Amino acid sequence: MSEKSGGDVFLRGVWRENPVLVQILGLCPTLAVTNTVENAIAMALATAFVLVGSSGLVSLVRKLIPDQVRISAYILIIATFVTVVDMLMAAVAPSASRALGPFVPLIVVNCMILGRAEAFASRHSLLPSILDAAGTAAGFAVALLLMGGIRELLGSGSFLGLHVLPGSWEPWVIMILPPGGFLTLGAILMGLSWWWGRGARADEASKPRRWPHGVREPEERAA
Amino acid sequence: MGDLTRIFVSAALVNNFVLAYFVGLCPFFGVSKEVPTALRMGGAVTFVMVLTAASVSFLNAWVLPVAPYLRLISYIVVIASLVQIVEMVVKKASPALFRALGIFLPLITTNCAILYLALFQYARGYDFLEGLAFSVGAGAGFTLALVLMASIRQRSETASVPTIAREMGLAMIIAASLSMAFMGFAGLFTSGGA
Numbered sequence: 001m002s003e004k005s006g007g008d009v010f011l012r013g014v015w016r017e018n019p020v021l022v023q024i025l026g027l028c029p030t031l032a033v034t035n036t037v038e039n040a041i042a043m044a045l046a047t048a049f050v051l052v053g054s055s056g057l058v059s060l061v062r063k064l065i066p067d068q069v070r071i072s073a074y075i076l077i078i079a080t081f082v083t084v085v086d087m088l089m090a091a092v093a094p095s096a097s098r099a100l101g102p103f104v105p106l107i108v109v110n111c112m113i114l115g116r117a118e119a120f121a122s123r124h125s126l127l128p129s130i131l132d133a134a135g136t137a138a139g140f141a142v143a144l145l146l147m148g149g150i151r152e153l154l155g156s157g158s159f160l161g162l163h164v165l166p167g168s169w170e171p172w173v174i175m176i177l178p179p180g181g182f183l184t185l186g187a188i189l190m191g192l193s194w195w196w197g198r199g200a201r202a203d204e205a206s207k208p209r210r211w212p213h214g215v216r217e218p219e220e221r222a223a
Numbered sequence: 224m225g226d227l228t229r230i231f232v233s234a235a236l237v238n239n240f241v242l243a244y245f246v247g248l249c250p251f252f253g254v255s256k257e258v259p260t261a262l263r264m265g266g267a268v269t270f271v272m273v274l275t276a277a278s279v280s281f282l283n284a285w286v287l288p289v290a291p292y293l294r295l296i297s298y299i300v301v302i303a304s305l306v307q308i309v310e311m312v313v314k315k316a317s318p319a320l321f322r323a324l325g326i327f328l329p330l331i332t333t334n335c336a337i338l339y340l341a342l343f344q345y346a347r348g349y350d351f352l353e354g355l356a357f358s359v360g361a362g363a364g365f366t367l368a369l370v371l372m373a374s375i376r377q378r379s380e381t382a383s384v385p386t387i388a389r390e391m392g393l394a395m396i397i398a399a400s401l402s403m404a405f406m407g408f409a410g411l412f413t414s415g416g417a
Contacts, residue, residue, distance in 0.1 A: 024252065024391055028335045032245035071329070072303050079296045086295070102342045105295050109335045111249055178243055179402040186395025193387040 006131050013135025019112040020143035021192055026112040030143060031181035033103050037160045040148030041141075042096040046089060046104060048137035050081045051113050055133035057081075058121040065122075074117040075108070082108045112136060150184050151175045227356040230349075234360030237411050240336050241368040242402040247336030251369060252394055260323050261373035262366065267309065269362025271331055272340055274305050276358035279341045280351045287345075298341045306331045336365060371401055 019025045029047070033039045054077050065073045086104045089097040097104065107113070116136055121129040152158055155175030157165035174180050238244060241251050247268070254264040278301045287294055310328050314321045321328065331337065340361055344354045375397050384393055 025249070027248040027252070028245050031248065072300070075299055075303055076296065079299045083292065083295050087292075102339060102346070105342055106246070106335050106338060108295060108299055109338050174403075177406070178245065179399045179406070181245065182395050182399035182402055186392050186399060189395060190387045190392035193390075193392060197387060 006128065009128055009131045010135035010138070013132060013137075014139045014142065018139040018143060019115075019136050020140060021188065023112070023115075025115060026110045026140060027185075028106065029103055029110065030140075030147060031178075031185060033100055034144055034147035034151055034181065034184075035155065035176040036152045037145065037148040038096070039099050040144040042089075042093065042100060043103065044137070044141035044144045046085050046100075047107055047110065047113070047140055048134070049085050050078060050107050050110075051116065051137045051140075052130055052133045053081045054078045054113060055116050055121040055129045056126060058117045059124060059126050059129035062122045070122065071114070071118070074114055074122075078113055078117070079108050112140065146188060147181070147184055150188075151180055155180060227352060230353055230356045231360035231363075232411070234357050235364035235367065236405070236408045239364045239368060239405050239408075240339065240361050241365055242398070242405045244339065246339040247334050247365055250331075250334060251365075251372060251398070252391065255369050255372040255394075256376055258370060258373045258377060261369040263320055263323065265362070265366025265369045267313070267328065268331060268334065268336065268365055269359065271302070271305055271309055271337055272358040272362045272365075273355065274309075275302055275337055275341055276344060276354040277351070278305070279344055280349070280354045283345055294345070298338060302337050302341070336361070368401065372397060375401075 013019065017023060020027070020030050026047075029043050033043045054074070057077050058074055061073075061077075082105060085107070086097075089100075089104060116133055120132045124132070149159065152160075153165065154172045157163060157169045157171050172180070175184065234240070240246050241248065250264055250268065255261050279298060282297055282301065286297055306329065309331075310321075313328065340358055344357060347357075349357055372394075376394065379393060379397075388396070
């Protein structure tokens with residue numbers, strides 16, 4: 001792998017390899033906790049803490065972990081950080097902790113965190129790993145805020161709890177219910193697909209599915 | 224007995240894991256292109272769910288009263304080991320299925336539906352039998368959602384879909400309609416969800 005500058009490692013996670021909008025990872029929290037902007041921010045912060053912490057630690061101990069048990073070891077590291085953030089949130093921000101409910105402990109199984117540990121942190125030194133994790137966390141936050149903003153605005157006519165649309169606005173209740181999550185993400189993905197597809201539309205459809213950066217093909221993994 | 228049925232139906236339809244709670248979405252979108260694969264994936268997930276529910280009720284009874292802070296870590300270790308065992312069995316018993324499930328088999332570990340089941344079972348205080356009914360119901364609901372999705376996507380293969388909606392865009396809209404349809408089950412139990 002060619003060496004890349006730190007800024008590039010960071011920006012890749014934000015845009016070109018955005019975990020949610022490009023790699024379609026971490027969909028559960030993206031859809032479940034984005035009915036208000038406040039929830040989206042709390043979720044983005046909690047995930048960022050776990051992502052940066054676990055990527056850093058995985059990178060530090062990467063030479064000590066035998067290859068056969070690496071996934072279990074990564075999961076244990078992630079679970080430890082999630083336990084910390086779960087207890088921290090319950091103590092510092094009890095209302096946010098209640099609003100997110102089981103989705104805080106469920107950060108453990110957010111595929112993007114294990115994905116970064118396996119694909120990047122296990123092969124790079126501390127600083128690039130932290131930059132890579134921070135970029136992915138920022139990309140996740142962008143996606144969550146976009147979803148939360150659209151859903152709260154259309155679903156309750158407000159932004160961060162402040163009413164911004166005129167009183168005559170009839171809220172689209174469906175947007176804050178489960179189907180609204182799927183609809184919003186579908187619309188965003190189609191919009192992005194249109195944006196990226198301008199110019200290269202013809203060959204885009206025939207391209208084979210690309211695996212996210214650094215993830216090995218399943219056949220290779222099974223061998 | 225009526226209670227167990229209620230838990231089963233509630234988990235399978237009213238509070239469908241995928242369409243109402245948004246858990247288990249990665250396999251829902253990733254392995255829902257063909258009905259047979261979807262069925263097998265549903266079976267594998269249901270199987271792991273039932274094993275998890277059984278193990279979790281033992282953990283809840285014996286380990287967690289002593290060390291409550293180990294809840295999340297002990298759950299995830301149990302799930303990871305179960306998935307590893309299932310993976311080894313599938314690889315030996317049916318290499319074709321192993322290839323068909325691809326990367327999604329090891330990813331059952333990080334399938335939020337399984338951990339969600341464990342957390343829920345704890346939060347609701349289900350005992351062993353209730354836990355089993357809950358896990359079979361959740362697994363059935365997951366399989367149902369996956370198969371519905373796969374059959375619709377299979378049919379849309381031959382339809383002329385605008386380029387921007389190929390892949391995920393269309394899948395999201397289909398999921399939204401399914402989710403809306405499942406909201407119709409909400410009135411099934413009048414005295415609040417089970």
